[in-house]
Amino acid sequence: MSSCSAVDSSTLSATGDSYGGVVVHSSGLPKEPQIFKTSLQSSLKVWRRNGTKGVWLKLPIEYAALVPEAVEQGFIYHHAEADYVMLCHWLQDSPSTLPPNASHQVGVGAFVLNDRGEVLAVQEGNGPLKGKGAWKMPTGIVSTGEDLHEGACREVLEETGIDAEFQAVLAVRQAHGFGFGKSDLFFVCAMRPKPGPQELKPCETEIETAAWIPLEEFLQIGFMRSQTLYAKILDACEAWAEGRYHGLKAKVLEAGVWKPREDLLLVGKIHRKSSRHLEGQQQK
Amino acid sequence: MSSCSAVDSSTLSATGDSYGGVVVHSSGLPKEPQIFKTSLQSSLKVWRRNGTKGVWLKLPIEYAALVPEAVEQGFIYHHAEADYVMLCHWLQDSPSTLPPNASHQVGVGAFVLNDRGEVLAVQEGNGPLKGKGAWKMPTGIVSTGEDLHEGACREVLEETGIDAEFQAVLAVRQAHGFGFGKSDLFFVCAMRPKPGPQELKPCETEIETAAWIPLEEFLQIGFMRSQTLYAKILDACEAWAEGRYHGLKAKVLEAGVWKPREDLLLVGKIHRKSSRHLEGQQQK
DSSP states (O other), X not given: XXXXXXXXXXXXXXXXXXXXXXXXXXXXXXXXXXXXXXXXXXXXXXXXXXXXXXXXXXXXXXXGGGHHHHHHTTOEEEEEETTEEEEEEEOSSSOOOOOOOOOEEEEEEEEEBOTTSEEEEEEESSSTTTTTTOOBOOEEEOOTTOOHHHHHHHHHHHHHOOOEEEEEEEEEEEESSOGGGOEEEEEEEEEEEOSSOOOOOOOTTTEEEXXXXXXXXXXXXXXXXXXXXXXXXXXXXXXXXXXXXXXXXXXXXXXXXXXOOEEEEEEOOOOOOOHHHHHHHHHO | OHHHHHHHHHXXXXXXXXXXXXXXXXXXXXXXXXXXXXXXXXXXXXXXXXXXXXXXXXXXXXXXXXXXXXHHTTOEEEEEETTEEEEEEEOSSSOOOOOXXXXXXXXXXXXXXXXXXXXXXXXXXXXXXXXXXXXXOOEEEOXXXXXXXXXXXXXXXXXXXXXXXXXXXXXXXXXXXXXXXXXXXXXXXXXXXXXXXXXXXXXXXXXXXXXXXXXXXXXXXXXXXXXXXXXXXXXXXXXXXXXXXXXXXXXXXXXXXXXXXXXXXXEOOOOOOOHHHHHHHHHO
């Protein structure tokens, strides 16, 4: 009994998950790398004996001294945030079925059209477009936990000082090999300025200049027009301006099956069942 | 000169980026933590003196021994993949403007409708739905670098053995607080089985059972119907089946402005300019 409890006391505290794996408790980690080394070794023996599939080890940044030892004992990195790194270790001979790390950043572009048929355009003060005199729509990256339509409003306000409201998603672009090799989803949003007088206030640190430019001029922006994909986006913007395109509406709706949650749904115009349509169905 | 070159030889090799920061060369890193410590200290002095804004330090997993020293000298984690951890250090007093880590995982759900008006449905062999007898559409996570419409085809084939083709995105759902606190974008795709006889072959490790079930039955699935958001998705599926909804088509198009690139564009049905419409515009 005593030797058994001695072994137990040196293993790491962990909880099983619903996929046959274990999650090590970050709170119970020893600070001292040598003690961690021994504990991890005996824990791995126990987990292997129990047929554990995978092990999750989250090391808060104040435990950075433990990272080399975890790697030494076969852990690899899974993902990291500012204040921790998550490591994992697949203990089976079969290929790992651990879920992948987040794969995409999400961007928004704002096609803000006012009542005078003018589009809100900016020239960037940073990055590859800096100093090229290139007009473009305001764009930005959606923050963690932020809904797309809210991100679009925030970016327009931050970059130009214009308080605009979201109307519809016009198009979605997916591209690969963006920041740090990740993929990028870019949502082009139709928007309109909220009523009342509003003054352009370009963000000093990000934007060189901002202006309302006529729709016809916006639709001819060279670096957009020259690429098939961006030209299609301009087509969708033009069609939206002329009432020939619906886009996807955004609604935050109850979505929790097991616990309460509200999610954002983007969906297009669904035509109602007409009596004529139902007739047609019945005739089939 | 000699003392100057002595300082130079102990600093880390790095390249400036277009945002006023530097990227440390992973290839030139010393393996020995003590040497790394001294080099990083003198490098940070140089970078601060030069007004460098931020420092990117990518440590391949074979350099895990250097992680504790980087954290000791003020670096925080930015992100990690299996074989490396990226650390960063903002050297200015102003708030950091370093770009965020990938924030979303991307999932696909497949509404596969056959010519007999039946929908491809599965019961999961893992996870929270296991053993609950709950029918659902095949779903999965898009792999890094994979296009959405391809991911949907792959998942249907892997889970059910059915070779199906993508037709349109019916709806997009964004939710927060998913795996590891990240957000999730879920694309519901309309699909149809490719022509010819096909046999259901449920994936043994993931799927309990798979079947073609009548559309009417699919549209009444309890745990979907009971939540406003999922009910709206079912409405879109039903409208698609009855020709009352367009959805977004997927096209891979030339998109490279500075270097050749092809991206995926999702866009809905754009109505053509009719002569009647143009007349209407001119009368305004």
